[in-house]
Amino acid sequence: MSAPDMELSAGRGMTSRQMAWYRFSKNPAAMIGAFIVLSVVVGAIFAPWLAPSPESAGNLVNFRDRHGAPTWEHLMGTDNVGRDIFSRVLYGYRVSLGLVVGVLGIAVPFGVVLGLTAGYFGGWTETIIMRFTDVMLAIPPLAMALAITAVLSPNLINAMIAITMLWWTWHTRLIYRIVKGQMNEDYVEAARVAGASHFHIMFRELLPNCISAISVKISLDAGFVILFGAALSFLGLGVQPPTPDLGTMVSTGSEYLPEYWWEALMPGLAILYAILGFNLLGDGLRDMMDVET
Template sequence: MSAANDALAPAGELTNFARARRRFFGNPAAVIGVVIVVSLIFAALLAPYIAPYPQHAGSFVDFRSRHQAPSLLHLMGTDNVGRDMFSRVLFGYRVSLLLVVGVLGVAVPLGVLLGLLAGYFGGIVETAIMWLTNVMLAVPPLVMALAISAVLTPDLIHSMIAITALWWTWHCRLVYRVVKSVVAEDFVEAARVAGASHLHILFREILPNCTAAISVKTTLDAGFVILFGASLSFLGLGVQPPTPDLGTMVSAGAQFLPEMWWEAVMPGLAVLYAILGFNLLGDGLRDMLDVEI
């Protein structure tokens, strides 16, 4: 059934998926979130082709064009060495999305696995995993990330390590809570009676009941990972110049406030745009899948 037919059909005739899709596309904020996230992905992938000055993403200097205000020639103005801010923002999205993929690509599977084990086996396994999780959650996230980044050489890989070191905890707690609510259900008991292995029960019976919550949480987390990465770069402990990074650009532009406001405001708005997109998309998925995070 197509999306157009879904919109016309009575609610009682729709499948569960079609009803969920109708709720999602009937939410204007969710649709805006999709548009923003898709535009971010395309901007990152096509940056070398759509950036008006792709050479400005590297070690480029043009002091005759420094501190130019936003105009048709430079949509976001230029920075203190004459580089086009719009071009650097497009390339900066590449760094931000790489950070999201790197951090969540490790933190989500790790947190999900530990949450599954703690919720399913209970006993000493549950105690050990949840004790470690609670200890990590007690540490302020930004302080932990700053400590790790300060010890390691500041770059993109080490920023990923710093953020991943604490990000798995929230996914572990989320999955643990879901598993504890379904582990005593009849379908799990039936699988045990049928002689199913622990691996089968964990990954074929229990994990599918967690996927909705994991999907929503991961989408919402993407925006916060971008914010964390920008915060580390703003403090000089993330991606280093001349690599274009949104946090580094805000930090460099803050030195020239308020006269050259665009040098800090434009990359700041770019961070806001990315976070807004992922948050709207995550809220739309939460309403569509009807889950609590």
């Protein structure tokens, strides 16, 4: 029996949600991505209890253990002042996930509202919003972020502001494209005939049909936000020491390459691990919900 036939056979008697979960659970890459994301979230939340050396997240200085190679006691080794790198990675995930929540928590609603407004009303409203979006999309995101954080004092809040300044644009374009394709559907016409308000049609009729695409986009964006935040910190324009941050750890560790390779490699692998997880999860959600982003 072919794979589509097996899926059709298994889908008999299932609800749409059960069928979606069945497709997701049968995707090995998606399950691996979900496991990676879950491990990152759990590690960040429970860092004080999971970290073998919680004090390494602060101003700890232990020159007797500085530049220690990976061992069972220090799984990722120690840095230039003797702090446990694995512990700092767990706390660094807290910073990265906080950046993801802050950036996407602002950029997604803002971009979605603009995309809904442009796609629904059309005319001059569409022209103004979409041309402004095109202008913002033409600016290289990293260059914009570097300019903003260079003017403002380097810290987590300003890094969040810098990334958010351009991140809404992709969500605006995505929602605009979906709404324009839905405007002639029967359910929209039925709502208009029934006398529904613009607000009702936009947020009660059109928006629910965008949720799948928004969910997939958020999953994929999370990895890129982590990468952007790490890039800013690597250049010294993000989170400042002694706060554990993966990008800052890579930057500091690179000064001691190649002799003490673990000081840069281990935080770098931690960044790769998180980004891989979010990308695999996003691809799995896209296949599960059968959407294009």
